[in-house]
Amino acid sequence: YNKSNISLVRTLKTKNGEKIVEVFKSPIIDISGEVIGIVCTMRDVTEVKNQEAKIKKMAYTDSLTGLANRRGLYNYVESQLVKKYADVTIMFMDLDNFKSLNDSFGHQHGDRILIEFGEDLQTICKNGFVSRIGGDEFVIVWEGKMNKELATEMAEKILNLLSGKKRKFNKLSASIGIVTGNTEEDTIDNFLTKGDLALYKAKDQGKNQYVFYNRDLDKKRCLNEEIEQDLRNALDKDELELHYQPQYTCSKELVGLEALLRWNNDKYRKVPIVDIINIMEKSTLIDEIGKFIIKSAFSFAKKINNNREKKVIVSVNISAVQIMKHNFVRTIKKIIDETGVEPNTVGIEITETVLLQNIGENILKIKELKDIGIKISLDDFGTGYSSFSYLVKIPLSNIKIDKSFIWGMKDSEEYRTLVKLCIDTAHALNLKVVAEGVETVEDLGLLKYMKADFIQGYLFSKPLPKHIIEATVLQ
Template identity: 35%
Template structure:
């Protein structure tokens, strides 16, 4: 028998008894084996020898086989060879209907076909659906064009295809939505591990139009039979978990829970309400003080937005900024924040608070917008605010999106006189060379490193090294998330210049912010007299 022949022995009831090594390596998974058994049964011809051809979906593609079936000693002996011949018109039609043209992955239609057959077995086996969506992918299409978006989809597809096992089916459902069907899982924790691994797999740097971009993904997971008994229910609940994952921030995964249905409905409703809220300016700015490490005097604040929803009350940005990003509403919302901040600085000037510097968070979509610089300059002209009193905070992730464009925009902002700060420093994937290439005035050490600085030697070493590096580069350093005096003392000893956190103040409205500034100023004056 030739080496490329797969051999299978079955009993009279078509139960698989034994297969050679090649058969076991090609025909894997309960679904595949069940399909093959059904084919053999239909071709058995009442115990007579028979030759036939058949097709099966294996390893994310349709494969063609020829087979010879022999009946001997109350057993069926099946000899299978894979065909290398060209596809027929019928096969081509099948591929056009059931495969994605860009990635050559099976599509939504084939997913339904395979999973419905899998569930029709009514066995005790457990299965899982992992719904994966690329974070911020719309920005790639909008900013770089659909050809660049397609190339990025192909790179992600290569990564996913190289990772999925033979017991997992990979599909491209639509756009930047992928789905993995995992059969015969032992328990739901296996799906959780897969979700976590997929997040780590996607989160890396990709070349986009001769540049580099950091890409992340969000994942939603559902489990059969725990979350449903039919395909539509399981797919819907995986998507609900995906929405929940996105609503809590990018680059994470969630397993479906019943209470997500309410929160997902709220997420969708918020998206519809947000546009109207921007038109009606239903927002309020809050300010979290930044204090000088030497005397605790207020030197400025970070601007934080709150949405005044008519039914839900005040909504914090972590619940709606991602919606604004994906919908493109971050552009008008961001402009409103910058304009209102400058107007507020004008009001504070009237009360002789001329030295306060306020920082505003910027997203990549804002920074990449073609009219961003002109918009900022227009607002500065309207309000007559000194640009040096304005600071824009960008994350390391933004730096990785488009180095050349970010560098150009940041340098133009610097020329205007606006300060640039790196937010959440240490949590991104940027090279430290950016600190040398870009005109960065301030680094904000992420609160995740500050939280355990009193007890974690690694965090302590990272923070100390970061402060020393910043000071050697003449870059100001601020620690965010400072919550107790022990953290304050350690950071002071390391040479940290500024603090921000609940130990000093939570984010407060404009009236209370000025009261806080005046209180700190009076307290400093009293201590100076006593000294």
């Protein structure tokens, strides 16, 4: 006989339904130490167990959609798949531009979209485990490794769901990352990391598409992390400097200089500077390095314009991350005070995509800067939404026609027409026009004929270090 106490939980069927009881058994032992009987007590724990089950369900369930949440996803993979060392196919997705939908139509409308999208995912992905792991992020897990054709078909079904055929989704789209693997070889955290890499690659390629994970994405991530770490030390090591590309009139009279960041590090000399800036924008580095760029350019503007009769405008490019900061205007004004530069000798260049992040608030910030004399340029005009209404709404000084339009003029009548239209429209609104990427005498001749105001490109000068600018260009 077992002389220890025993506690058991049992389910009993009664005429009123099932009851959950806790059974506690304790032996009766005589003076000689022999078990001569058992005392058994029962306690109804139905309500307690039901509450425990409810709390557990709440812990693993998304309260809005009723789908599994992040904890529920982890629990499913670890309890159902890891023990089997199962092959899996996982799709990671989030809804493109969902924040804009929330801002435009309200969070209640956004919540309804999430609920309906979750329901439709369950219908389409009948054999999959569907979860919402946060915001507009969904993850679907299938046991078994799908072939590429089947996974592609499933991803396209999901994208078609959002393609506008269903009016309720307001023409939303999704970016999807697809990962296959085995739970013996990878943890759920590794799957999530790989899925995020594939998903963000889909976003970088234009959204509304799917990307399969591959090892090259991991190499890219490792390189980006290495670049970010080395960038953090670049200022202290004095590796960052500005080059300046001159802007001229068509008769080669100097009017401005555009400041361009250069990183003097041989390890990354083959990495495009635009990729480095993207890494800065995705981290906090853009704050520190952005201030370094503005302060260096403004100091240079102060230096070169001292005792100069015809002032030269030194301009810097501003990213969406910078202009979205609540203290952006205050930061610019503080740097002007610190450097002592005249505001009418500096400029900022912004793109349409920067403005669209929060167009109303950004226009107010730009207006405040223009009111103190700073020149405002709309950069890369023609590559974004290219709405001429921006030229009316935004307090601009000039527009910069993107180099792809200039390069297209030689072989395309359509490009020549578009460039002429941009120039004529800008002039009608009393705006100056800068043509970027001018590399040939033929380009210059066409732009002279179209009455472009300023020229920037390798025909006249490539970007140069400031000591060469001072020694040659400014002379």
